[in-house]
Amino acid sequence: MKKxxxxxIGIILAAAAVxxxxxxxxxxxxxxxxxxxxxxxxxxxPLNEDTEYEIKTENGTNTLVIKDGFAYVSEADCKNQICxxxxxxNKNGESIIxxxxxxxxxxxxxxxxxxxxxxx
Numbered sequence: 001m002k003k004x005x006x007x008x009i010g011i012i013l014a015a016a017a018v019x020x021x022x023x024x025x026x027x028x029x030x031x032x033x034x035x036x037x038x039x040x041x042x043x044x045x046p047l048n049e050d051t052e053y054e055i056k057t058e059n060g061t062n063t064l065v066i067k068d069g070f071a072y073v074s075e076a077d078c079k080n081q082i083c084x085x086x087x088x089x090n091k092n093g094e095s096i097i098x099x100x101x102x103x104x105x106x107x108x109x110x111x112x113x114x115x116x117x118x119x120x
Contacts, residue, residue, distance in 0.1 A: 030092040030107035033071045035064065038102045047071065047090060047107070059101045071105060073098070 035043045037057045045053060047069050055062040062083060063075040070088035078100035086096045089107050096105040 028092055028109070029069065029090050030094075030109050032108050032110065033064070033066060033089075034106050034108050036104040036106070044108075055101070055103055057101050057103060060098075062098055062101055062103055064105060071107065072096070073105070076101065 031047060033045050033047060034041055035055055045066060047066060050067045053064045055064060060077045062073050065072055065074045070090045072088040073083040073096055076084050076098055083096050083098040092107055092109050094107045
C-alpha cells in the first residue's frame with residue numbers, strides 16, 4: 001500500500017466516525033411528552049400538536065404548553081417557579097421537573113400507552 005492509500009482510508013474512517021457520532025450521540029427530537037404525577041403516568045401527548053394541558057395534583061397545578069414542537073410549563077402555583085423558568089424541551093430524554101408538585105414531564109420517542117409492558 002502506498003502513502004496515498006493510507007490517507008484515503010483515514011479520510012473514510014474519519015467520515016464514518018463523524019457519521020456514527022452524529023447518529024448516536026446527538027439527541028434526536030422526540031415525538032411525545034410523557035407527564036407523570038406522583039410516579040404515575042397521567043398523560044402522553046404528541047409534540048406535533050399544539051395544545052395546553054393542565055396538570056392537577058393534590059400538591060398543586062401546572063400548565064403544560066406544547067407549541068411548535070416544543071413543550072414548556074407556562075404556569076405553576078408552586079413557590080419556587082423553577083419549572084416555569086426551565087427552557088423549552090423537545091429532545092428525547094429531556095425533562096422538566098416540579099418537585100413541590102411531584103410532576104415530571106419527559107420527552108420520549110414513543111407513546112407510552114402503545115408500548116407492551118414486560119413487567120414482572
